[in-house]
Amino acid sequence: MKLSDVGELSLLKTIRRKFAVKSKYVIVSIGDDTAVIKPSGRNLLATTDMMVEGIHFDLNLITPYQLGFKLVSVNVSDIYAMGGRPQYLLLDIAMNRNTEKSFVDIFFDGIHDAMKLYGVSLIGGDISSSRKDMVIAATLIGDAKKHIKRSGAKPGDRIYVTGNLGDSACGLEILKRLTPESKQTVKSEKLKMKNETIKNLFLTLNSQLLTLNWSMVKPLLRRHLMPEARNPEKFIRYATSMIDLSDGLFIDLSRLCDESRVGAKIFMERIPVSSRMRTTSSMLGLDAMKLACSGGEDYELLFTASPTSPIPSLLRRGLGEIKTTHIGDIVKSVRKIIDKNGREKKFSASGYQHFENQR
Amino acid sequence: MKLSDVGELSLLKTIRRKFAVKSKYVIVSIGDDTAVIKPSGRNLLATTDMMVEGIHFDLNLITPYQLGFKLVSVNVSDIYAMGGRPQYLLLDIAMNRNTEKSFVDIFFDGIHDAMKLYGVSLIGGDISSSRKDMVIAATLIGDAKKHIKRSGAKPGDRIYVTGNLGDSACGLEILKRLTPESKQTVKSEKLKMKNETIKNLFLTLNSQLLTLNWSMVKPLLRRHLMPEARNPEKFIRYATSMIDLSDGLFIDLSRLCDESRVGAKIFMERIPVSSRMRTTSSMLGLDAMKLACSGGEDYELLFTASPTSPIPSLLRRGLGEIKTTHIGDIVKSVRKIIDKNGREKKFSASGYQHFENQR
Secondary structure (H helix, E strand, C coil): CEHHHHCHHHHHHHHHHHCCCCCCCEEECECECCEEECCCCCEEEEEEEEEEECCCECCCCCCHHHHHHHHHHHHHHHHHHCCCEEEEEEEEEEEECCCEHHHHHHHHHHHHHHHHHHCCEEEEEEEEEECCCCEEEEEEEEEECCCCCHHHCCCCCEEEEECCCCHHHHHHHHHHHECHHHHHHHHHCCCCCCCCCCCEEEEEECCEEEEEEHHHHHHHHHHHHCCCCCCCCCCHHHEEEEEEECCCHHHHHHHHHHHHCCEEEEEHHHCCCCHHHHHHHHHCCCCHHHHHHHCCCCCEEEEEECCCCCHHHHHHCCCCCCCEEEEEEEECCCEEEECCCCCEEECCCCCCCCCCCCC | CEHHHHCHHHHHHHHHHHCCCCCCCEEECECECCEEECCCCCEEEEEEEEEEECCCECCCCCCHHHHHHHHHHHHHHHHHHCCCEEEEEEEEEEEECCCEHHHHHHHHHHHHHHHHHHCCEEEEEEEEEECCCCEEEEEEEEEECCCCCHHHCCCCCEEEEECCCCHHHHHHHHHHHECHHHHHHHHHCCCCCCCCCCCEEEEEECCEEEEEEHHHHHHHHHHHHCCCCCCCCCCHHHEEEEEEECCCHHHHHHHHHHHHCCEEEEEHHHCCCCHHHHHHHHHCCCCHHHHHHHCCCCCEEEEEECCCCCHHHHHHCCCCCCCEEEEEEEECCCEEEECCCCCEEECCCCCCCCCCCCC
């Protein structure tokens, strides 16, 4: 059944039922002119992110479940990067009228599950038809006792990142090269990526067929297709500045440096790269460090903390479940990356830019 | 110059400069992971509305200035309809990379001027490229001392609407029928519709050329192209329920009745219709009452008030600058429209629905 057979009103009813809000802070939810929320007394955070078909995602590569999940995650990542608590979501969705109702249902399953994971309530939205491409946007409202800006880094502060960098970018490079059959395998492979019956994926590389082991590449694909945002609660009290890595380490670190009016020195061999990413990118003939530094869509957190903060000892004792790595230090003004032989190179804000000619 | 020559970062810099926020409540504005707002202590309102090229607007008919203005107005209309004060705006914009930079500048002029009119600050957003169509969405945050829901109407309450209905729908019908030359005239006719050098517009109707007087149709076009939202402050204390008319009187009144679990009787001859709309729709061979009842995009307010409220006497003394009309009464369950001869007809939720086959 297509959306043109279902109609907007009936679709809205389904959504209203699926996302019924139980929070005592939500006085009015979906179904009036606006939502009404009881104030928490804390400062309010608000962010918005949009995803456009053909630009941010390719429906041949991502399932509707993953797409919905990712839309929520990328917004939550911004609230976390500010040191906040994600709370209320508003959705804008434009879809072709020939979209299958089942596609929409599964898309909302992904949104629903991500919202549950992060403790977020849906309080409003707008649904529209579109002539061709699907466009989705979410605005997320949250609050914070103490917010962490990009501008608080001081020379001498240490620079940390969570997780591994480049996994997501490497996942995308794999997806792009999959054979049509393997694309189908990945897409049909249960939307939540829990099916373990797949053994191998096949890629086309320089007209040759390449075989990749599923268990090796699955975490890379997953990091790209349905990233989980990193909650900084374990280290937030010590962070002097923070940003989430959405456009790539170099561009996002440059932003933090711009706002803090400082420089940074980072050590190439300290940049956390998973061995599966290193192996896979080498098989694909790609530069692992380039993916890690400029690939984008990591949705890891980069933060700074004073050298006297207890973070190093916290790290030794294992900082919760999130791997965290000291990759360099804030300095007065230069922006350099240093390789294992001590050679220094300047880095600049290179990463994805919309509208640019390079892509 | 096209956006592809300008690039995202340079565009963001321009926007950040243009929309610099001075409010003492805005602790962090555009340029960090999220905005940070000091709480007012009142309940928080939030709403979102999106506009899609080819569905909500046609760039051959609307100027970028008007489009920007309208995007803000339709969101403000929702906050006003809840009895709230509009405050903080987040924007999502997807545009083709071949879009002219001047188009974008003028679009932001429209957004800027509307924000100024309503006292709103821009606190965040996301800009992306799109493959073809332009898609814009805005989320508006506000607050309210006392919010007015759709669900408060009681049998016996009087039903009021602001302004005239159908002007916007009639304006759209005119625009659709303009000759290519007159389309150009309207579009070049200074973006803010302040140029008064135009004398006539020419329409094609059943292969015949029809001449319309500019001063007669201008308010109709203006109501469609750049509506102003109605501030209910003058009557808000007396409203028992309220909704803004975006999809048409019948559908929006039905929504209010659904939420209040009541019926309504409205009197056809009381529905406020401008004489210019009546004349023009008759020249176009259109049913003025149909435009007024189901045309949509009025962005007027419909509200109910107790029969003992002082609204009737306020109306006699002139209710601020907003014309307000008593069009009928809330009843227990029937939903009827009564013509001047006393004939009753049921009305139902007919109006624009996305994805439906009828359009």
